[in-house]
Amino acid sequence: MADFTVREYAFISIAYEGCPDSSLNHAYIPEKAFEHLCELSASFSKHGAKVFELAGRRKLKLDQYVGVIETPCGTRIEILPKHVEIDTDDEESVRRKERNLLQSMLSVSLHLSSREVGVASLNCFKNQPLNEWIITQFLASFERLVQRGLRFxxxxxxxxxxxxxxxxxxxxxxxxxxxxxxxxxxxxxxxxVNRPENRLIRAALEVVCKKTKDASNWKLAQELRLMTNEIPKSLNVKQDFKNWLSVRLLAHYKDIKPWTELILGEKMPVSTQGDWRGMSLLFPMEKLFENYVAYHLRLNLIRWNVKTQISSQHICLYEEKPIFRLRPDIHIQHRETNQIIVLDTKWKLINQNDRAGRFGLKDSDIQQMFAYSHYYLKHSSQVILIYPQVTTQFDNKLEFKFNVESGEALLRVIPFHLDEPKKVLDYLLD
Structure with a gap:
């Protein structure tokens, strides 16, 4: 069956005779695959995840989830982040850039070693769809593991x-x-050799052998399958993951664990319901963007302690006990001066020239930042909203003063250049 590549907020329709060619913004897929997506949409909605939105009887609109979906009929749909305008680049170039960005963000979110996150490693696989890239990384890690020796x-x-x-x-x-x-x-x-870690890797290898469509991946998977034929397949994936040891003797198993979790579905943020899972992997762009920003702040802010998702403050008391936590995305503190800055990330496009539309900023986001300023900083320092810099409509900071007595209570809205993350420091610390 055919593979399709689309972007966030793209439309997916049922293919019909004489329909246009599929593009990054609109894919035309077989009817059976479309029906499966409709079933997934209902399943996701029950669990509070909005991945698809019905836009008519024969059309779906994607939301802020990226990754890959595989249907029972064999159709694969790759969903990429939308951060490059097609008007300025041809579609193939846009696909390559956005796939490369997604792979970089995924590597950061999986907390991979520098060897896995390296530019050379990413460039080597930048033309592969996400699912094949994951399989390639898994097989490369497994091959290194076999060369170093499996643990008994x-x-x-x-x-x-x-x-x-x-x-x-x-x-x-x-x-x-x-x-x-x-x-x-x-x-x-x-x-x-029968131990939980090896059983899980063997189970993931069996999935890879069935799902890969890349010739080199299939060849390597079959070779590894023969080399490790004595390892039984895991019969209880969840229990074996609980028994996966993180000890010194298993240090060289660290690289392969995140890929094994992805392939077996244990690290999938949005789980599909029912018997069919295929190799469907969906990730919320809000979370990937937050992790990506936090990673580059840790990398470049040497004199600052960078923490994520702290929750030391509450907005209310109930029977003298705190309730309703305030949980900013990123909290940074200078190691010498103890200056604190609270940051939130938003995966959304804003326009610095749209004064009438309040620049595209939401009231709820501003109110949230005011609460952070009050409870975490006592209005003595600044809070920062970080948005992606995708177009020239947002390439400079916006600065606001909260309507309070303290003159230090500032809200700054700064751009984050996805291809040049170091640029954020020019706006953050000026």
């Missing part, structure tokens, strides 16, 4: 043999009929 573990085995080994189970032996007195029920430990 002792497992308790109970069996019957004609010889003694380990511990004899006396009660069972005494109850045996006379004809079986030459058979010994024994219990002993076997040093083998």
């Amino acid at each position: 573990d002792y497992n308790r085995v109970q069996e019957e043999q004609k010889f003694l080994r380990g511990q004899l189970q006396h009660v069972k032996y005494m109850r045996q009929p006379a004809a079986k007195k030459h058979i010994f029920p024994i219990e002993h430990d076997v040093y083998e």
Whole structure:
């Protein structure tokens, strides 16, 4: 079946005879795949996730979720972030840039090592769809793991043999009929490769062998499958992930764990309901953008402590107990002066020239920042809203004063250049 690539807020319609070619802003997919998306939309809505919006009987509109969806009929839909205007670049160039951005954001959100996040690694796979890129990263990590050596573990085995080994189970032996007195029920430990981490990796490899459409990925997956044929597949994925050890002896398993979680669906922010899951991976752009900004702030603000999602303040008391937490996205504090700045990230386009429309800023966002300023800073420092810089409509900071007595109570709205993250420092610390 065909693969489709679209962007946030794109439309998805049922293909019909003579329909236009699919593009980044509008895809025409088979009817069976469209019906599956409608079922997913109803499932997501029950769990409070708005991934699709019905725009008629034969059309869906995407929301702020990116990733890949695979339907039972084999159709794959890749959803990319929308941060490049097609007017300025051809569609293939836009697809490449946005795929590269999504891979970078995903690498940051998965807390991968610098080797995995490196530019060379990303450039190597920038032309691959997201699902194939994930498979490539998983197989590369698995190959390195096999080269370094898989970890073995002792497992308790109970069996019957004609010889003694380990511990004899006396009660069972005494109850045996006379004809079986030459058979010994024994219990002993076997040093083998059957351990939770290896079982999960093997289960993920089986999924990869079935799902990959890339020839080089398929070849490597089959080679690894033969090399690790003695490893049993995990029969209880959730329990095995709970038993995954993060100890020094398993340090070289660290790189492969996030890819294994993604492939087996354990790290999927939006889970599909029912028997069919395929290799569907959906991520909220709001969260990816927050993680991406926080990562680059930690990387460049050497003299500042950068924390995310702190919740030390509450907006109300109920029976003298705090309730309704205030949870800013990012909290930074200078290590020498102890100056504090509270930041929130918003994945939304605003226009610095639209004075009549209040620049596209929402009342609820401004009220939220005022609460942060009051409870976390006592109006003694600034709070900052960070929006993506996608077009020239927002390439400079906006500055507001809160209507309070303190003159230091400032709200600044600054752009974050997605392709040049260091530029944010020019607006943040000036």
